[in-house]
Amino acid sequence: MKNRVGIIGVGNVGATLAFNLASKNICNEIVLKDLRENIVEAMALDISQAANAAKSKTIVKFAHNAEEFCDCNVIVITAGIPRKPGMSRDDLLLTNAKIMTSVMNDITKYNPNAIYIIVSNPLDAMVYTALKAANLDKNKVLGMAGILDSARMSHFIQEKLGYAEGEIEASVMGGHGDDMVPLANYSTVSGKPLDKVLNNDEIEEIITKTRHGGAQIVKLLETGSAYYAPAYSTSLMVEAILNDNKKVYPCAVMLEGEYGYENIVAGVPVRLGKNGVEEVIELKLDEKQNAEFAKSIASVKELVNTLEEKFFA
Numbered sequence: 213m214k215n216r217v218g219i220i221g222v223g224n225v226g227a228t229l230a231f232n233l234a235s236k237n238i239c240n241e242i243v244l245k246d247l248r249e250n251i252v253e254a255m256a257l258d259i260s261q262a263a264n265a266a267k268s269k270t271i272v273k274f275a276h277n278a279e280e281f282c283d284c285n286v287i288v289i290t291a292g293i294p295r296k297p298g299m300s301r302d303d304l305l306l307t308n309a310k311i312m313t314s315v316m317n318d319i320t321k322y323n324p325n326a327i328y329i330i331v332s333n334p335l336d337a338m339v340y341t342a343l344k345a346a347n348l349d350k351n352k353v354l355g356m357a358g359i360l361d362s363a364r365m366s367h368f369i370q371e372k373l374g375y376a377e378g379e380i381e382a383s384v385m386g387g388h389g390d391d392m393v394p395l396a397n398y399s400t401v402s403g404k405p406l407d408k409v410l411n412n413d414e415i416e417e418i419i420t421k422t423r424h425g426g427a428q429i430v431k432l433l434e435t436g437s438a439y440y441a442p443a444y445s446t447s448l449m450v451e452a453i454l455n456d457n458k459k460v461y462p463c464a465v466m467l468e469g470e471y472g473y474e475n476i477v478a479g480v481p482v483r484l485g486k487n488g489v490e491e492v493i494e495l496k497l498d499e500k501q502n503a504e505f506a507k508s509i510a511s512v513k514e515l516v517n518t519l520e521e522k523f524f525a
C-alpha cells in the first residue's frame with residue numbers, strides 16, 4: 213500500500229514540512245493543498261525538484277480540490293493565520309476555528325483512514341475543534357507542540373551550559389501556551405538529571421525562556437511565527453505514524469480520564485503508531501507540577517468555553 217501524506221496549508225510550516233518529508237524519503241507521495249493555488253503549485257514543483265536532487269523517491273503533487281486530496285494515511289493541517297508581534301496565540305482562536313472546521317468538513321470524507329496532525333494555533337483548542345467538526349475517534353486526531361517546546365527547552369539548556377548539543381532530553385507537557393509545563397525532573401543532560409548540572413535559578417530561567425520561545429521568534433520575525441523547528445517536530449510525528457515505530461512523544465490529545473481530566477485537550481506523552489495515539493503515558497507529577505498542569509488545563513478550558521459559546525452554539 214502506498215504511504216500518502218497530505219498537507220493542508222502550505223505556508224511557512226506546511227512548505228517546510230513538505231520539503232523535510234520529501235528529502236527524507238519516508239513516504240511515496242505528498243499531496244499539498246492551500247487556498248493559494250499558484251503558491252501550492254509552485255511549492256509542489258520546487259519540492260518535487262528538491263526530492264529529485266536528494267534522490268528521494270517521494271512524489272510531490274498538489275490537489276486542485278478536496279476530491280484530489282484523498283486516501284491519505286496521515287494529514288497535517290497547518291491552515292490558519294499565524295500571530296504577529298503583540299498577539300497571543302489565543303487571539304487566533306475564532307479565525308482559525310472557522311478555517312479548521314471548514315477544512316475538516318471538506319477533507320474527512322475522502323480520507324477515511326487518515327490520522328490527523330493539527331498544527332494551527334491555538335493548538336489545543338484547534339485539536340478540540342477538529343475533533344468536534346469531524347466526529348472522529350480521539351486516537352486519530354492529535355496536535356503538534358510538545359516536541360517543539362521540548363526542543364526549545366533543550367536548546368536553552370545547551371545555550372546555558374555551552375555544551376551537550378545532541379545529548380539533551382527535555383520534556384514539556386500541558387497546553388501550548390504561556391503556561392505550558394516544562395518538566396525539569398524528566399529532563400537530562402547526557403543521562404544526568406537536569407538538577408545535577410544546573411541550579412534552581414538556572415532551571416527557572418530555562419523554564420521561562422521555553423514558555424516564551426515562540427513569542428521570542430514572533431517578535432524578531434515581525435511578519436509571522438517560527439517554522440523550521442515546528443516543521444521538523446511535525447515530521448517526527450508523521451514518521452512515527454507511517455513507520456508504526458511506537459515512539460513516545462509529547463502530543464496534544466483529548467484526555468478521557470488520564471491525569472484526572474475529561475473532555476479537554478492538552479499535551480501529554482503518547483505512544484505513536486499506525487493507529488495514531490496508541491497509548492497515553494501517565495507520568496508521576498509532583499505537587500507543583502500538578503498545580504501547573506491544572507493551570508494550563510484551565511487556560512485551554514477557557515478557550516474551549518469561548519468556542520462553545522461563540523462558535524459552536
Ligand SMILES: NC(=O)C1=CN([C@@H]2O[C@H](COP(=O)(O)OP(=O)(O)OC[C@H]3O[C@@H](n4cnc5c(N)ncnc54)[C@H](O)[C@@H]3O)[C@@H](O)[C@H]2O)C=CC1
Nearest residue numbers: 221222223224225246247291292293294331332333356442
Ligand atoms: N503548534 C505549533 O507548535 C505551531 C503552530 N503554528 C501555527 O500554524 C499555523 C500556520 O503557520 P504558518 O505556516 O507560519 O502560517 P502561513 O501564513 O505561512 O501559512 C498558512 C497557510 O494556510 C493557508 N490557508 C488558510 N486557510 C486555508 C484553508 N481554508 N484551506 C487551505 N489552506 C488555507 C494560507 O493560504 C497559508 O498558505 C498558524 O496558525 C500558526 O500559529 C506555527 C508554528 C508552531
Ligand SMILES: O=C([O-])CC(=O)C(=O)O
Nearest residue numbers: 295301333426427437438
Ligand atoms: O509562537 C507562535 O505563534 C507559533 C508557535 O506556536 C510556536 O512557535 O511555538
